[in-house]
Structure formats: structure tokens, C-alpha cells
């Protein structure tokens with residue numbers, strides 16, 4: 016169905032909706048971060064634009080990316096801009112209750128824990144930009160400042176290792192489906208609009224925006240082509256790539272000579288490099304904000320807030336870890352953490368898919384098309400009760416649908432009721448019109464040649480839950496004849512996941528097999544630690560990366 | 569893959585003609601191009617142009633759709649300095665990395681032969697390489713070609729920096745230049761690839777490792793067909809900078825799968841003779857020719873465009889323009905094509921879906937035959953397909969499309985008018 020949307024877009028010369036609501040959170044004040052790297056230099060930064068104010072981005076430039084001191088100066092200033100934003104929500108908290116096992120008695124008890132009310136957001140232009148955030152995090156978090164290690168060579172400026180830890184958190188969190196801490200604009204836009212080009216081409220932010228919001232007088236396709244290949248008389252792209260890589264023609268014709276002049280200490284050379292780098296960053300900066308405008312035109316999906324709460328848990332847990340002096344995240348996850356993360360991502364993927372469908376009829380339409388959901392009008396309701404000691408209401412509901420769900424004996428279906436409640440039912444049989452005892456094996460007589468509107472099917476379901484605890488169903492919980500319902504074959508909340516994050520429950524230092532029991536007597540900072548964190552002695556901090564005179568980053 | 573001398577030289581002459589005459593030098597095929605060729609074996613256009621040694625970048629420029637590629641001098645400098653570092657000290661570091669990966673005992677410094685492989689022209693260099701590949705067997709000849717007195721002792725180590733290998737591709741010879749080949753004391757060979765992307769905490773960008781493995785596989789194939797008896801090791805050595813440093817680290821990568829896949833796909837390439845024979849006699853791809861002539865020349869060879877071409881082929885922008893003008897569904901991605909069964913054009917899909925045609929878009933323009941100048945197959949295909957699709961309104965793909973369009977329209981209607989009455993709550 017998304018293929019169809021792409022074709023409609025191609026024919027219309029304009030992107031077509033893939034969603035009717037916004038499926039990710041957009042913070043009121045996100046921090047937009049547009050990084051640039053030096054080609055071939057393993058992610059050595061060349062510059063960046065960052066900030067929360069659209070009109071006044073902070074421009075950071077490394078005039079000679081191979082110079083360690085200049086790189087450190089860049090990172091220090093980056094920390095100056097980004098850290099205050101990331102730490103801005105640490106102190107405003109609310110209290111949440113959760114069950115915890117008392118480490119001494121082994122009893123479950125309810126404790127009050129802090130949860131940050133907000134979690135600051137980072138937005139980068141594209142997927143490689145998000146990868147670069149992760150890379151920056153990795154390159155910074157093992158650095159040692161002069162204060163931490165007075166002897167070490169090349170001490171990092173203060174703030175840099177801490178920024179590295181935060182960026183690592185954000186970079187990792189971005190891999191969890193549905194998270195909104197670190198978002199890439201190309202992914203956001205292509206989630207909500209289908210363009211008339213391929214998914215590969217959608218990774219170009221300028222081209223993607225051109226399809227969604229083409230300038231006056233141009234079709235999306237024409238505007239996208241201009242964004243991709245249009246060059247000025249000097250051979251420079253009209254719409255430079257949104258980073259982190261730069262255009263080779265820019266590197267070779269403009270940047271390299273300017274850097275040479277900087278190396279030769281010519282007056283004004285540094286400003287020249289700054290201006291050049293800014294000329295590449297500014298279009299991407301503006302493009303990200305345009306994207307934000309476009310996304311704000313969509314109302315936020317109902318369940319986005321619930322997913323964002325998970326981000327807040329993750330943010331709070333990280334805050335606690337930093338505060339309690341835990342070492343930075345390890346270079347590699349141990350097997351247990353890696354497995355937990357994988358399970359978490361799968362679970363969140365299932366949750367995201369279910370929630371997006373429930374929040375958005377257009378997404379639900381895709382699931383209906385795939386036979387994973389169906390909608391229809393109630394044609395009959397017949398009261399019935401379960402057998403056994405305590406007879407419970409098990410009404411039979413028949414509805415007429417044009418959809419073709421993959422139903423069969425014993426298949427469970429679900430629907431959302433008001434205020435987050437859910438109801439389940441099981442498939443009983445297909446009915447043929449006018450034949451009350453229709454059998455389950457003959458779903459329809461049609462051979463697929465119908466026009467798609469005339470071949471309605473009657474489906475009978477037995478409601479099994481969501482009717483209250485009484486002998487009679489609670490009022491309003493059993494649908495009435497004429498009501499329109501939508502049932503899904505997938506569960507609304509993926510199984511196995513409590514309502515709280517788990518990976519974050521395991522401190523990084525605890526991931527491994529419990530070979531070394533935690534020394535007793537070290538008090539855990541109750542109420543503020545990540546839930547489930549057992550008391551431990553602070554483990555040996557990991558060694559910093561070896562530094563050589565030729566390091567990059 | 570043997571040819572009589574007659575047909576070989578006839579083909580060579582024909583390919584030279586296509587290139588623009590004997591004065592236009594052929595552009596050598598490198599392993600990257602070959603690996604890309606193997607990734608899209610269905611494209612005859614590319615096979616022919618590469619096989620004939622046409623400079624595709626210059627051709628694309630002449631067609632008015634220049635290639636999106638280019639290398640930044642920063643990347644180039646970084647790559648070169650890293651390669652120099654790896655090869656320093658007569659390859660001692662490279663051998664050390666190799667032995668660490670295979671578990672062999674590294675030789676004493678100075679015990680590694682570094683045969684001189686320089687010669688005039690690719691065939692001379694290939695011959696030199698061939699000798700150096702079997703130092704123990706070639707005896708005196710190899711010793712004569714060995715530089716700096718580092719005579720390869722019987723059963724010794726040798727390192728071949730930038731050797732040259734020949735590989736027959738669809739009937740023409742491609743000359744390939746690996747970064748390095750190591751000859752082990754047991755006579756077997758390891759292909760070494762030196763890349764400047766980093767290995768961070770023991771793992772590297774999977775796409776880049778994959779590309780390196782495919783390239784190494786092409787070299788391994790060329791070694792197998794070099795005519796020298798010997799065995800290519802199953803593991804190629806990938807040398808990359810470690811973490812954020814300039815220090816090399818190496819990993820053995822198993823290239824058996826890539827080797828088998830590349831071999832299969834190269835064999836599947838349509839023979840150049842056949843492709844060339846189907847062209848009008850006067851077809852020439854010389855970038856110096858006027859654009860309209862070049863366009864019809866290029867369009868006379870069938871292509872198989874997919875968006876992946878954008879990162880692998882210099883002609884991609886040209887082929888994409890054509891595919892889009894023809895309203896080909898491939899221009900939206902291979903997966904899109906896969907979802908649609910028999911439909912090949914966007915117009916056919918939309919009319920089968922009964923979707924409202926929203927306006928005079930690109931596809932509609934192309935369908936009315938406005939690009940008659942293009943001629944060629946890309947233009948002919950869609951017309952025929954549209955007819956087919958129109959006839960098959962009862963066909964399951966068309967029924968599914970209509971359902972999809974109806975569901976989509978219903979949802980959009982619901983979403984647009986009043987979100988509170990959405991049917992799915």
C-alpha cells in the first residue's frame with residue numbers, strides 16, 4: 016500500500032500522506048544538531064550547527080580537522096552548547112510507584128521513584144547524522160580530563176567525557192523503535208509522507224522536502240532533481256548534502272585551498288573556512304526546521320505520550336547513573352545486555368506497529384489490507400454465557416466486513432475501548448448471508464473478481480473480555496447493532512513487557528554473569544537509582560583509548 | 569571461456585569501434601566496477617560499456633547527466649597515507665598482521681621477498697605478476713625479477729604490492745590491481761585489501777566490509793584463473809585503521825560465498841558479442857560525439873535500472889531520467905516492483921487501482937509519447953504493458969490494488985474530515 020502511495024505521489028508530482036497523525040513526539044524546544052565531518056577521516060568533525068533557536072544557530076568550526084587542539088576546542092564548545100540542553104530536564108521530577116524486590120527480604124514492595132517530567136530532544140538531519148552522534152559519543156566518553164587524570168597525555172577539556180556519555184545514551188536510544196530522544200529528519204518525514212521517488216533517494220533531505228513542499232511553480236520531482244544535482248556556475252551544489260559528509264567538489268575546489276591558507280597562517284583564512292563551512296551547514300539547518308514546521312501540521316498521535324514516557328525512564332536512569340558515579344557505558348555490550356537490548360527492540364517494534372495502527376486510520380488501513388485487522392458494521396448481537404460454575408457473559412457479535420482478515424479456528428482479535436481499555440474476542444465462524452448456521456470453512460463464494468465493495472463477509476465473534484467483572488456486561492461494553500468496529504488480529508500491548516523499561520534496569524556494570532557478588536554493605540541510593548539496581552562497589556573505570564600523535568577525533 | 573583467436577580479435581575490434589575507434593584508449597575495469605557489475609548482472613548496457621572500456625563518467629557528462637561520484641582529496645590523502653603506513657618497512661607490518669590472523673609464525677625482517685612487478689602496459693605487468701606468484705616454481709625467472717636482492721627463497725614469504733591480474737569478463741579482458749597479495753611459504757595466496765574506514769571496537773560498517781569482501785572475491789577469482797597453479801586462501805585479509813587512530817588492525821574475512829556468487833553472476837553476464845551484434849552497425853559511444861547521437865546509442869542497449877544504480881554506476885542519472893520518463897515502477901525501488909506482480913508502469917498501476925489521476929504528472933507526459941526522440945526499449949515497454957494490465961482487470965494483482973486504493977481513500981477521508989469518527993478505535 017505504501018508502494019501505491021509512492022505511485023500516487025509520482026503521478027501527482029507531490030508527496031502523499033502515509034499518516035494522518037504524527038507518530039513521534041516533537042519537543043517544544045528541540046535542539047537541532049547538524050554535524051559535518053572530514054571525508055575519509057573516520058568521523059573527524061569539520062564543523063557543526065547546533066541550537067534551539069532557529070534564527071540564531073551556534074556555528075562551530077574546526078579550521079584544520081587534523082589538529083588535535085582545534086578538535087578538542089570544538090568538542091569543548093559543543094559540550095557548552097549541547098550539555099546544558101541535555102541536562103536541562105534533570106531536576107524537574109514527579110514520583111512514580113513501582114514494585115521492587117527488597118534485596119534483603121526478597122519481598123516485593125512498592126517504592127516511590129523519581130521520574131523526570133521531560134526528556135530533552137535532539138534532532139539531526141538524517142540517519143548518518145544519528146550514527147555520527149553515536150560515533151561522537153564513543154569518541155568522547157572514554158577521554159579523561161586533566162582533573163581526572165593529571166598525568167595523562169592530551170587531557171580532554173572538561174565536559175567532553177560527560178557529553179560523550181549523554182550522546183552515547185541518545186545514540187543507543189535512537190535504535191529503539193518509537194523512541195523520540197534522538198530523531199533524524201529524513202526518517203521522520205518519510206514516515207509521514209510518501210514521495211514519488213525510492214526510499215534510497217528519500218535519504219536526501221533536500222530532495223525529500225522538495226517532494227513534500229515544492230517551491231512555487233515546480234513539481235515535486237523537478238524540485239527534488241534540482242536539490243540533488245543542481246549546481247551553480249562555479250560547480251557547487253545549490254543544495255549541499257545535509258551532512259555529515261560533504262560534497263567532494265566543495266572539498267576539492269573550496270575547502271582544501273582555504274585550509275591550506277589557514278595552515279600557511281594567512282590573515283583571514285580562519286574566517287574564510289568558517290564561512291565556507293557555514294555555507295554548507297546553513298541550508299541543512301534551515302531544512303531541518305522546515306521539516307519541523309511540516310510535522311507540526313499533523314496532530315500528535317494519541318499513544319505517543321505513552322511511548323515518550325519510556326524515553327523519560329531511560330533519561331532518568333541515565334541521570335541517576337551519572338550522578339551515582341558509575342563509569343561510562345562499556346565499549347561493547349556483554350552477551351546478556353546485548354540480548355536484552357535485542358529483545359527490547361523487538362518488543363518495542365511490535366508495540367510501535369500496534370500503536371501506530373490504533374492511532375491512525377491510514378496505518379490501520381495497511382494492516383487491514385494485509386489481513387491483520389478488519390472493520391465492519393455490527394449486524395447482530397446475541398447474548399450468551401459461558402458454561403461452568405460461574406457463568407460469565409460471552410456474547411456473540413456478528414459484523415459485516417469488506418476486509419479479508421486471516422481468521423481461522425481459535426484466532427483471537429482485539430479492539431480498543433474508550434480510555435485505554437481493551438476488549439478481546441475469539442473468532443467463531445463465517446456466516447453466509449441468510450444462513451445462520453454457516454460453517455467456518457466457507458468464508459466467501461467470491462473468486463476475487465468482484466469490485467471490492469459488494470463482497471461483504473459476515474464474521475461472528477465471541478467476546479471474551481472487557482465487559483467488567485459482573486454476571487452481566489458493564490454498560491456500553493457490548494457493541495450494538497449498527498455500530499462500526501475495528502478489530503485487530505495483533506495484540507495492542509506486546510506480551511512479556513511490563514509497562515516499564517528493562518534494559519535500563521540493568522546497570523551497565525551489572526550486565527554480565529553474576530560472577531562477582533556485590534560486596535555487602537554499600538548502600539544503594541534508594542529511590543533515585545534505576546529500579547532493580549542492586550548495590551555494588553563502583554567497578555574499575557575502563558581504560559581510556561590509547562592516544563597517539565596521529566589520532567583522529 | 570575459450571575463444572578462437574579469430575573471434576577474439578574480431579570482438580576486440582568491434583569493441584574498439586564502439587568506443588570510438590582505435591585511438592580512444594579503453595578504460596580499465598577495476599574490481600569495484602566488476603563487483604558492481606556482478607551486483608546488477610541483468611544490465612546489458614553496463615556490461616557492454618564496461619566491457620568495451622567506455623569512459624562512463626565522460627559519457628554521462630556528455631549525455632548531460634553527470635555522475636554523482638567524485639573523491640574528496642581529503643579522503644584520497646587519508647587513504648594513501650594509511651596504505652603507505654601499512655606497507656612500510658618492506659611489508660613487515662602487513663606480514664605481522666597476516667600471521668596474527670592466520671596463526672603462522674612471522675618471518676624475520678628482510679626474509680620477505682618483494683618482487684618488482686613494474687613493466688610496460690598491463691599485459692607486461694600481468695606476466696610479471698604471474699611469475700612472482702610462483703616464486704619457488706618459476707626459479708630463476710622470478711629471482712631475476714626480484715628487487716633489492718630479496719630473492720624469494722624456496723618456500724619463503726613474498727609480498728606483491730599492486731600486482732596485476734587478468735580476468736576474462738563476458739568475452740573481454742579486465743585488468744585488476746589488488747592492493748597486495750601475500751605468497752605464503754606453503755605456496756598459497758592471500759588477497760589483502762587495505763581500506764581507510766575504521767574498525768571501531770572490533771566492528772566496522774557492514775556495508776563497507778561487504779563491498780571489500782566482494783572486491784577481494786573478484787581478485788580471488790582472477791587469481792584462480794591466472795593460469796598459475798596454486799591455491800587462494802578462503803580468508804582475505806582486511807586491513808583498516810583501528811578505532812580513532814591511524815594504527816592498522818586486520819581481520820580475516822571469509823570470501824567463499826562472495827567468490828561463488830561473483831563467479832555465478834559473471835558467468836550469467838550476456839556475452840558481449842551478442843549484445844554488440846544486436847546494435848546498429850554505426851553505434852558509437854565516444855563521449856566526443858554530439859549528445860543526441862549518444863543518447864540514441866545508449867538507448868539502443870537495454871538497461872535494468874534500479875535506484876541502487878545511483879551508488880554504483882556513472883550512468884545512473886541518465887538511466888533514472890529515462891526510467892522516470894517512462895513511468896517505470898523500478899524507479900521507485902526494487903521492493904516496490906516486487907509488490908506489484910505484473911505491472912511495470914506507474915500509470916498501469918494507477919489505472920488498475922482505479923485511483924483518481926491527480927493531475928498531469930511526469931508519468932502521464934511520458935505515456936503520451938512526448939519523448940519520441942529517445943526511441944529505444946524503455947519507451948516501447950510501458951505501452952505494451954499498459955495494454956496487458958488493462959485487459960486483466962480480474963487478475964488478482966488488480967483486485968488487490970483496487971482494495972488497497974479503496975482502503976487508502978477511506979482512511980484518508982476519515983482522517984481528514986473528523987478524526988473522532990475514525991472507524992478504528
Ligand code: SF4
Nearest residue numbers: 611873877881884887
Ligand atoms: S545506471 Fe544504467 S547502465 Fe548503469 S547499471 Fe543502472 S541501468 Fe545499467
